[in-house]
Amino acid sequence: xxxxxxxxxxxxxxxxxxxxxxxxxxxxxxxxxxxxxxxxxxxxxxxxxxxxxxxxxxxxxxxxxxxxxxxxxxxxxxxxxxxxxxxxxxxxxxxxxxxxxxxxxxxxxxxxxxxxxxxxxxxxxxxxxxxxxxxxxxxxxxxxxxxxxxxxxxxxxxxxxxxxxxxxxxxxxxxxxxxxxxxxxxxxxxxxxxxxxxxxxx
Numbered sequence: 001x002x003x004x005x006x007x008x009x010x011x012x013x014x015x016x017x018x019x020x021x022x023x024x025x026x027x028x029x030x031x032x033x034x035x036x037x038x039x040x041x042x043x044x045x046x047x048x049x050x051x052x053x054x055x056x057x058x059x060x061x062x063x064x065x066x067x068x069x070x071x072x073x074x075x076x077x078x079x080x081x082x083x084x085x086x087x088x089x090x091x092x093x094x095x096x097x098x099x100x101x102x103x104x105x106x107x108x109x110x111x112x113x114x115x116x117x118x119x120x121x122x123x124x125x126x127x128x129x130x131x132x133x134x135x136x137x138x139x140x141x142x143x144x145x146x147x148x149x150x151x152x153x154x155x156x157x158x159x160x161x162x163x164x165x166x167x168x169x170x171x172x173x174x175x176x177x178x179x180x181x182x183x184x185x186x187x188x189x190x191x192x193x194x195x196x197x198x199x200x201x202x
Contacts, residue, residue, distance in 0.1 A: 006129060007118045011066050011097045018064040019045050022095055025125050026060070044082060058091040059083075065098030067118070073103040080111040095121060 010018060016035075023033035023046050031048040046060040059082045063071060071094065082092045094100075097118040100108070108115045122129050 003119075003122050003129075006132075007097065007122055008067075010118065011064065013064070015062075015064040018097070019062045022046060022060060022062050023048075025128050026058075028128060031056075031058070043079065044085065047086070055088070056090050057086070057088050058093055059086060059089055060093045060095060063094070063096040063098065065096050067098060069096075069098040070101050071096055071098065071104055071115075072101045073107045076100075076104045076107045076111065076113055076115070080108075080113050083112075097121070 010021075019035050023035040026033040026046065026048045029050075030052065031050045034047040034049075036044055036046065043061065044059050045062040048058040048060060050056045061079050061082070065071075076094065079092060079094055083089050091114055092112075093114045093116070094108070095116045099117045100115050105115065107113075116124065
């Protein structure tokens with residue numbers, strides 16, 4: 001799975017699960033990450049705190065957008081007010097699977113708001129996403145193997161019944177093939193695999 005394919009899938013997964021993935025990335029960096037419920041977030045999706053080597057507090061806004069959706073300067077200005085919503089905030093961060101307009105990028109710099117688009121996210125945290133991709137690939141291979149084994153088992157059972165009828169009860173079995181079926185799992189299943197891999201790690 002390429003970075004482009006992974007980003008495409010991240011744009012389609014459940015938005016709350018995407019917030020959870022971002023929270024886990026921050027936890028891997030030593031932060032405690034509180035992923036907020038939509039009803040109480042007040043525009044804050046994640047509150048990340050870290051005390052070593054010194055106290056830090058970051059407010060993260062997460063936007064799971066398609067590649068065609070850009071975050072403009074108005075949203076950056078709106079989220080910059082998160083500095084006033086919590087005490088002792090060091091950084092406000094906006095993360096999106098989409099992109100930022102040129103004006104939004106310039107304004108974010110002026111308002112001390114950090115921003116990450118989808119491509120930057122995968123590049124910046126490549127180790128996390130490479131592990132995610134490897135686990136998904138391994139899981140997909142195991143699933144295809146199990147599917148092939150199940151098909152072979154059913155085929156053998158059917159053949160066995162036929163042979164018993166024609167050969168006086170003598171059953172002849174064949175070895176089970178472990179080769180991948182080569183079937184196309186489909187995009188919905190790929191999205192499900194990303195979400196399930198995240199659920200397993202939680």
